[in-house]
Amino acid sequence: MTTAALPPFRTAVRHGGVGQVPLPHPDERHALRRIDWAATSSAAFYRSLEAALDPAPVSGRPDPLHNPYTPGAGRRPPELAGREIPLRRFDLLLDRVAHGRPDRSVLLTGPRGVGKTVLLDTFRSMASGRMWGTGGFETRPGHSLRRPIATAVHTALRELAPRHRAPERADHALGVLKSFVLASPAPAAGAGRGAVPRRRPVVDAVAVRGQADSGDLETDLADLFTAVASVATDLGVGICLLADELHDASHDDLSALCAACHRMARSGAPLVVVAAGLPDLPRALSTAKGYADRLFQHLGLGPLDRAATEHALVAPARARGVAFTPEALDELYRATGGHPFLVQSCGRAAWDLAEGATIRRADARAAVAEVKDEIGLHGDAPAPSRPASVAGAGRRPGTRHGPADSPPGAHTAS
Ligand SMILES: Nc1ncnc2c1ncn2[C@@H]1O[C@H](COP(=O)(O)OP(=O)(O)OP(=O)(O)O)[C@@H](O)[C@H]1O
Ligand SMILES: [Mg+2]
Structure with a gap:
């Protein structure tokens, strides 16, 4: 590193003796003068500190280049406002898993544009921050969940595998994933005409025969989740799979997903699904499996x-x-x-x-x-x-x- 990158220094006499402290930038000097150092209460001091930290008002019109707002789909807003409850709930879920007390999976519902995708992404960052394996997918109408789930699980496993001390354990889970991918039924004749064919995720592993390869999604998903959750258990973390637009999944696929989550809940395995969809999703899940409303903790998102x-x-x-x-x-x-x-x-x-x-x-x-x-x-x-x-x-x-x-x-x- 060259000294050119460093701020200018001055010699200063401090209580501890003579030392070098960086000179504040002129703007900072101005801000420091606005702080009420002699405030008689801490509230007054912090009020003046807050005011001093506010940037000086811009002169003239706000610069469109620095427009901070983020209208769109899934764009992280500059301030994630009004979502303290779901954030707290998810943080608690992560804590519970860390203490060996896995919690229910999560269902996020709300109308269009209310912030489901943004919150899913935030949850994913929170889980990654705790070193969990994470993977996300978006459901598409008329398409099976098998491939998107395989891709999400693959991503999560790739995050965890390098940290595992026994590579053969992670390889086993990858082998089960490979079986799961290969068991994808061939598209029926004429099905999906005009649709872009989806690539199978390429899993660099030897398929484990007899696991996750029956072709029945309900059975295979339960095998797959069990295998990947065991890798997370070894590492003392969890797996978080995030499913967006889940209302587009078929009745059978929702049923399979519920059954796999049910298996995780019964065995206490640290695999959590966070599903997001329109407000009809809970009803579709309950129709698929009668116990679905007890399987998920439901966070409904409304306007701010x-x-x-x-x-x-x-x-x-x-x-x-x-x-x-x-x-x-x-x-x-x-x-x-x-x-x-x-x-x-x-x-x-x-x-x-x-x-x-x-x-x-x-x-x-x-x-x-x-x-x-x-x-x-x-x-x-x-x-x-x-x-x-x-x-x-x-x-x-x-x-x-x-x-x-x-x-x-x-x-x-x-
Ligand atoms: N908590 C929030 N505070 C402020 N802005 C937000 C918040 N959540 C989302 N937004 C903004 O709202 C818009 C829609 O967010 P998002 O795409 O996540 O909604 P959605 O519910 O997933 O919509 P859809 O159902 O159409 O997929 C984005 O512009 C995003 O920046
Ligand atoms: Mg969305």
């Missing part, structure tokens, strides 16, 4: 409440020296109903339209109009896979799911 909506809008802006007036926040909450996709969309538009460093009611109104326009809401025009209205968001036209199905914020359904 008022405080969380404000946090989602204000925190990323404040970090960049931009503020909202209370009237602008009123307008945005009223128009979006706290629907996360719309909050991000309107936040983004308001930032781009603002005339100055403070986003005002007029900017918010213009932003809402622009978003309405952008998502094609002219009268009754359909807006496929988009929320049905900026005021009553979260519903796909033709479905009955909407924010009205779920209370604000996340609630635990079981």
Whole structure:
């Protein structure tokens, strides 16, 4: 390392003697002067500290290049607002497994654009952070779960295998996975015409005969989960498989997945499935297996409440020296109903339209109009896979799911 990369130093006399401390940047010096070092209470001190750390307001219009909002599908928002309950629940689940007390799998449901995929990704990072093996997949209508699950399990095993002291144990699990992959039934004649054929995951292992190779998904999945969970048990961690859009799975595949999770629950194996889907998913699972509602802990996601909506809008802006007036926040909450996709969309538009460093009611109104326009809401025009209205968001036209199905914020359904 060259010394050119280091900050300039000065010699300073400190209580401990003479030493070198880095010179603060001029901006930091300015911030340090704003701290109330003589505050008579810790609350006053921290208030002044918070104020000092706020960046100086931007001069002129907010820079579109630094627009922090993230409308879209599965895009991690700058602030994951209002999801404290599911995050706490999942953290507890990880803790319980770490203490040898595996918990139920997790079902995340909610209308379109409410933040299921973002939360799945966050759960995955949390599990990876605890050194778990993780793998995710997205269900596609008309396609078996066998291959996506195989790919997810493969990813999870590849994360764990190098850490295993007995390579033959990990190789055995890979061999069971290979059998599972090879047992994929050949597509029926004429089936899937026009669809892009899906590649089998390439598993570099010798298939273990007699395990996970019956061709019956229910039997094979249970064998596969048992084999991979044993690798995690050896390492004192868990396996977390994350299934998105699970409402698209067939009745038989849901039944097989429930049966495999049931087997894990009965044996106390540390393999957890986190399944996300539209609000009808719990009913589809219960129809597939009568015990499904006791198999999963259900976290229903709804729109953000008022405080969380404000946090989602204000925190990323404040970090960049931009503020909202209370009237602008009123307008945005009223128009979006706290629907996360719309909050991000309107936040983004308001930032781009603002005339100055403070986003005002007029900017918010213009932003809402622009978003309405952008998502094609002219009268009754359909807006496929988009929320049905900026005021009553979260519903796909033709479905009955909407924010009205779920209370604000996340609630635990079981
Ligand atoms: N907690 C949150 N706070 C703020 N914004 C969020 C939050 N969760 C999600 N978002 C934003 O909402 C939008 C939709 O998120 P996501 O794609 O995860 O929804 P979804 O429920 O998976 O939708 P779909 O059912 O269509 O797949 C994204 O723009 C994302 O950045
Ligand atoms: Mg999604």
